[in-house]
Amino acid sequence: MKKFDFIIIGGGIIGLFIARELKNRFPSQKIAILEKEKDVSLHASGRNSGVLHAGFYYTADSFKAQFTRDGNMFFRNFCKENKLSINHCGKLVIATNESEVAGLYELKKRGDNNGIDLAWVDEGEINEIDPNAKSYGKGLYSKNTATIDPTQISQFLKRELRAKGVDFYLDTQFRNYKNGLIETNKGNFSAGYIINSSGLYADKIARKFGLSQNYVLIPFKVIYLKHTGKEKPVKTNIYPVPNLANPFLGVHFTVTVDGTVKIGPTAIPAFWRENYKGLSRFKISEFFETIGYESKLFCANSFGFRRLALEEIKKYKRSHLINLASKMVKALDPKGFAEWSRPGIRAQLLDIRTLKLVQDFVFESDDKSFHLLNAVSPAFTCAEPISRFVVEKIGGQTSL
Numbered sequence: 001m002k003k004f005d006f007i008i009i010g011g012g013i014i015g016l017f018i019a020r021e022l023k024n025r026f027p028s029q030k031i032a033i034l035e036k037e038k039d040v041s042l043h044a045s046g047r048n049s050g051v052l053h054a055g056f057y058y059t060a061d062s063f064k065a066q067f068t069r070d071g072n073m074f075f076r077n078f079c080k081e082n083k084l085s086i087n088h089c090g091k092l093v094i095a096t097n098e099s100e101v102a103g104l105y106e107l108k109k110r111g112d113n114n115g116i117d118l119a120w121v122d123e124g125e126i127n128e129i130d131p132n133a134k135s136y137g138k139g140l141y142s143k144n145t146a147t148i149d150p151t152q153i154s155q156f157l158k159r160e161l162r163a164k165g166v167d168f169y170l171d172t173q174f175r176n177y178k179n180g181l182i183e184t185n186k187g188n189f190s191a192g193y194i195i196n197s198s199g200l201y202a203d204k205i206a207r208k209f210g211l212s213q214n215y216v217l218i219p220f221k222v223i224y225l226k227h228t229g230k231e232k233p234v235k236t237n238i239y240p241v242p243n244l245a246n247p248f249l250g251v252h253f254t255v256t257v258d259g260t261v262k263i264g265p266t267a268i269p270a271f272w273r274e275n276y277k278g279l280s281r282f283k284i285s286e287f288f289e290t291i292g293y294e295s296k297l298f299c300a301n302s303f304g305f306r307r308l309a310l311e312e313i314k315k316y317k318r319s320h321l322i323n324l325a326s327k328m329v330k331a332l333d334p335k336g337f338a339e340w341s342r343p344g345i346r347a348q349l350l351d352i353r354t355l356k357l358v359q360d361f362v363f364e365s366d367d368k369s370f371h372l373l374n375a376v377s378p379a380f381t382c383a384e385p386i387s388r389f390v391v392e393k394i395g396g397q398t399s400l
Contacts, residue, residue, distance in 0.1 A: 007191035010198035011035030012045035017387035036173040041154035047344030056111030067382035091145035091237040094135035103241035206371040224264035229336030263325040302355040349374035
């Protein structure tokens with residue numbers, strides 16, 4: 001029997017920051033991270049594009065707005081202090097026609113309400129920021145949007161946490177929670193308090209504690225096309241005006257921390273939770289569960305799922321993805337985009353009562369556990385302020 005004061009299930013970026021916050025506040029407490037893979041951040045945390053979002057997409061009363069704003073500020077300072085890679089490349093959001101201009105005004109309103117440095121730019125200013133960007137008269141510029149290296153940051157945190165005495169149990173898969181014990185393939189664990197930050201499986205684990213009764217995670221496959229040509233097509237991140245009725249931001253240009261340019265992502269409905277490639281990690285129970293819910297969404301056409309699914313499937317075709325991106329720039333060489341990125345999975349929470357995707361982060365807890373049920377984009381940007389929020393909540397529920 002392995003006993004700890006706190007056990008964190010899931011070694012992604014949020015789990016790492018929660019361990020860091022716990023150790024900073026309660027240095028004498030014994031803390032362990034259980035991770036089913038051979039290393040930390042091998043799923044969503046290590047497969048995302050590394051965009052450090054600014055926080056203007058979300059309404060000011062949401063968790064996402066507050067945490068993204070604070071997380072952006074934190075990471076810019078954190079990377080500087082610890083000499084970690086960061087690309088201060090900024091972001092342009094541009095309208096491509098008259099109907100999209102209203103969306104820019106809504107984004108500016110949200111940014112202003114959330115205290116985000118977001119500036120109107122005209123065609124001349126857009127040309128100065130990125131000569132290849134094409135807009136319908138005006139756009140918005142976020143100078144604080146940047147890109148970072150998720151793997152580098154995760155490995156830095158792992159080293160820091162180990163130095164502070166946090167125990168890592170890798171290749172350790174959660175199987176059950178019974179009679180106050182966490183059952184795994186490496187034996188049983190006991191904890192004074194348990195934090196579930198397991199990403200793709202957060203809902204399933206929460207149900208072992210009697211929680212997450214109204215939610216299920218639906219997987220969407222995320223892929224980018226990488227630019228491999230000599231001359232880079234853009235200098236900054238360039239995004240379209242999003243459809244704010246769903247949580248996806250549309251095909252855009254991303255300039256990564258090392259300067260690589262990518263277009264995407266897709267948001268293709270996946271058939272099981274770790275449906276990265278072929279039949280790898282196929283699970284028959286997940287297949288039927290996921291297909292069942294996706295069929296309901298398709299038939300009901302909830303939040304326009306039918307059209308969304310059909311449009312996203314088209315993005316498997318390279319020429320279609322390139323064509324969508326070309327609407328935001330003056331010139332684009334299709335031959336320059338020849339390599340697909342490593343796929344990722346976006347674990348999007350579905351409210352089974354309404355058949356709608358949940359936009360904001362969702363937290364549920366009891367007197368022995370805390371569960372993060374919708375740690376979806378921009379969760380990497382939000383990881384540090386989420387950890388402070390979680391630990392403050394836990395502090396109010398425990399005797400510490």
